[in-house]
Amino acid sequence: MAAPAPNTQQEMRRRNLARVLHAVADGGPQSRAAVAARIGLTRTAVSTLVDELLGVGLLVELGPGRSGAVGRPGTALALSDGGPCGIGAEIGVDHLAVCAVDLRGEVRARTAMDAANRDSDPGPVLERLAGLVGEVADEARGLGLRPAGLAVAVPGLVARGTTTVVQAPNLGWTDLDLAPRLAEKALGGGALTGGGSGNGGDSGGVGAGGTAVCSIDNEANLGALAELWLGGHTPPPDDFVHVSAEIGIGAAIVVDGELLRGTRGFAGELGHVPVRPEGRPCACGGIGCLEQYAGEEAVLRAAGLDPRATAAGHPGPGARIDLLATRAEGGDRAVLGALAEAGSALGTALTGAVNLLDPQTVVLGGALARLAPWLLPSLEHELGRRLAGPPPVSVSRLGADGPLLGAAHSVVRAVLDDPLAHRA
Amino acid sequence: MAAPAPNTQQEMRRRNLARVLHAVADGGPQSRAAVAARIGLTRTAVSTLVDELLGVGLLVELGPGRSGAVGRPGTALALSDGGPCGIGAEIGVDHLAVCAVDLRGEVRARTAMDAANRDSDPGPVLERLAGLVGEVADEARGLGLRPAGLAVAVPGLVARGTTTVVQAPNLGWTDLDLAPRLAEKALGGGALTGGGSGNGGDSGGVGAGGTAVCSIDNEANLGALAELWLGGHTPPPDDFVHVSAEIGIGAAIVVDGELLRGTRGFAGELGHVPVRPEGRPCACGGIGCLEQYAGEEAVLRAAGLDPRATAAGHPGPGARIDLLATRAEGGDRAVLGALAEAGSALGTALTGAVNLLDPQTVVLGGALARLAPWLLPSLEHELGRRLAGPPPVSVSRLGADGPLLGAAHSVVRAVLDDPLAHRA
Structure with a gap:
């Protein structure tokens, strides 16, 4: 997130750092x-x-012989591998995950556990997550890193500029401010101290004054940011629609290199765009929403499978997606038909999104990346019959890792955006 | 449009001016x-x-007794009513219009003519427009104003950052760069000199260095900007979808107080969002697009009227809209039914837009403002049955004047955004 435009010498110096x-x-x-x-x-x-950045330990000078072709030996500047790090966490319906990413963008510590978070009591879930955060933060400290903040990806709507989950239908959580609960459990004891800081506020996800803080964001938003920062696009696309899935269909919209959040923070609800306007009723109260035709449960149902089923040998997170992929690889006609239908519904919804947003590209991420081989043909066919110049559709290389990596990187970006707020 | 963030003292001074x-x-x-x-x-x-702004004639000091309650008498600063002014022009399917707006935002000169621009040869149309621009610029100069630039609203797609109309289906124009043609005809002789300047570029619609220039933009975009700047909202909404109509359905999306333009400049094509996915083929090549159910011609056809008909006593621009409004006021059941159907189709398309963009509000502008009494009930009913918390829908006070006023004001905004580029 770009820093606000400076009006004073002091602000200009911060911005130039x-x-x-x-x-x-x-x-x-x-x-x-x-x-x-x-x-x-x-x-x-x-x-x-x-000199100032070397002094506070955010930059280091590489020793002679390590700088390669860039400048004289011994004078190349690099980001510190021992300074602040970002802690990212993910609350999935089936799992919890936490990682630490250093200033250079490298994952230095990582852990995950299967979890039954559907329709759960938030207390124990957050307690388990806090435990994992504590483990990863300790491991990072052992590597000489200093956790600068925690960002958490959740499968639900988060009110803009706050740490409150307004609605996470699959977790069964509503109007829940996660920051104080996590602050108490995970952040109180160690270097991760301080209160919550809203997502998408003007000042970035991590607060000023050297205080490490906690931000909460929608998983689709963080997946899209990961795609922007880490997707391996050169140059990164300025404008794209990122479509992902866990249980529902999530999407996020990047415009001019920034996330489009919407007034309340609820933008990107592609899953509730009407694709069969007089079709099936949706749990959201709408009618014929995309999720009813391309959501994970809809596809499982259309393929004649139990929405709670998993592929043998594929327990844990992504189990149902694995089941679909395994059957599709095996040529299961019902599954192939269901995925083709889902691709077609996605194409209809994306036609609307492309007309409204004129993106450079559409990216399939999250679980959809795994299923892309069977979704893409009908999806692209649908775009082709509805749009004169359809944008290219690509598949994320990050897949299901996007939201977790995006969370950790959002903390690192906040340090890069305002280095003086994150001195040791 | 916000100036780019300054990195030097000089840029900071420009920004503070x-x-x-x-x-x-x-x-x-x-x-x-x-x-x-x-x-x-x-x-x-x-x-x-x-002092610098007084020196270049952009600000004036009001004399004693005119400053009211603000500050000591004689010291109140006001925008000059005699400095630079913006010239706005509109190329409609049925009319041409031009106006001059001063720094204070007041319309100081204005003219319009009926014209048959459908499927037209651009040469004569631009020649006529150039004549009107010349008249209005002369009138403005006679009032002590200095035309600082020309902005032209067109009913078509304009490539982002350029002055090229890529496609204006109802004019029958494709891939046409208007700036050189207008520069030659309207701008060459007077104070309006210089080449074209793209819409939506980073530097605003008017070039630097005191050279008056010409920008071209989509009418729906300029209508939305007019709504943002002149709509009488206090405070103006940061995020809204502005839906308008001339022959087609146009829309523009404002996010965080800025127009969302899209990669090519084609964002806001609400008229081609599928609302009956397997419905009528559309001239755009798509299927079941909103325009086939809520566009002016579609509504006339659905009401059993000839799409080329006009109400007796209502010739000229807006004639077909007047016909529909007059009949609706008279209780014509076929027209009321057609407008209700159109409102419902608009509601379905806007459901998708609201899910994707999470706007604060939806504004009906242009010709839709006139028809709002008969569109709104079914439109709001449709939003209500599809969305848990639908945004409010309001009706623009600017109506069909929006694009013309938005064009002239875009020039004024460019002067306010970079005053030193517009010294006498």
């Missing part, structure tokens, strides 16, 4: 001169900024 | 102290900026 860090993050290890050229400031100005 | 002008534009005549309080700079800093 961020620009130096982002230059090194985007371009890899490089000399002061290369940074100066990249961001359009003088070498003198950049040297002052670099 | 713009902030002073916007403070006066938003708050009306006020003292230096009030400006300083509003934008959070010191009185000394503001005085320096104000």
